[in-house]
Amino acid sequence: MSGIAIRIEANGLDTLAAKLEAMTERAVNMTPLMARFGAELLGSVFANFAAEGRPEKWAPLSASTVRSMENDAVEAAQNTARWKNAKSDATRGNIESARIAKDVGRHKILVRSGALRQSIMVGEVTNDSVEIGSSIPYARIHQLGGTIGPVTVRPKNKQALAFPTADGTVVVRSANTPERKIPGRPYLKIQDEDIKLFIGLTMDYIREGAV
Numbered sequence: 001m002s003g004i005a006i007r008i009e010a011n012g013l014d015t016l017a018a019k020l021e022a023m024t025e026r027a028v029n030m031t032p033l034m035a036r037f038g039a040e041l042l043g044s045v046f047a048n049f050a051a052e053g054r055p056e057k058w059a060p061l062s063a064s065t066v067r068s069m070e071n072d073a074v075e076a077a078q079n080t081a082r083w084k085n086a087k088s089d090a091t092r093g094n095i096e097s098a099r100i101a102k103d104v105g106r107h108k109i110l111v112r113s114g115a116l117r118q119s120i121m122v123g124e125v126t127n128d129s130v131e132i133g134s135s136i137p138y139a140r141i142h143q144l145g146g147t148i149g150p151v152t153v154r155p156k157n158k159q160a161l162a163f164p165t166a167d168g169t170v171v172v173r174s175a176n177t178p179e180r181k182i183p184g185r186p187y188l189k190i191q192d193e194d195i196k197l198f199i200g201l202t203m204d205y206i207r208e209g210a211v
Contacts, residue, residue, distance in 0.1 A: 026206055031127050033205045037198055038122035038130040044194050048187045049117045052109045059183035073103040110185055145184030150176045
């Protein structure tokens with residue numbers, strides 16, 4: 001044949017067909033891709049904790065929570081040898097203030113003990129879904145908000161609780177806290193950039209079948 005022509009080799013079509021078949025098989029078996037989604041989403045949730053809410057900031061800590069944290073810090077300071085060996089009330093007060101600044105000031109919202117954040121993990125992974133969450137009982141109320149209480153409070157390191165009043169100090173072995181509302185702070189939240197990342201991961205996953 002003279003002039004110009006296009007030649008198609010059968011083995012080239014076979015290669016193309018094999019690649020298309022491999023890509024189709026990857027599209028059917030999406031479990032590895034779901035596992036990738038879970039790993040990336042776990043990192044995104046940790047970023048939500050670090051930012052104290054994304055894109056909207058979480059509600060700030062309540063005054064009662066801050067007071068509770070301050071009381072814990074004072075109690076911890078009073079159990080140190082430095083506080084017990086202090087020569088004056090002023091020195092003890094400075095030790096307590098320093099402990100409050102250290103223990104309360106460094107805490108981010110929802111990271112008082114770190115237990116909630118550390119409990120977040122990837123759960124069941126299937127061909128079309130991946131689960132991420134926490135099994136801690138109070139994880140749900142922090143995510144969605146709600147009401148708790150009343151709760152019975154007892155001293156951690158002492159035999160009684162002391163409450164200042166207008167008539168003096170009241171000492172009790174336990175006390176009931178009032179009912180308290182907890183605002184929702186959605187730490188399990190998918191961001192817009194997560195969706196874009198998932199789309200890119202999906203395209204990469206399918207393309208890998210053609211390599």
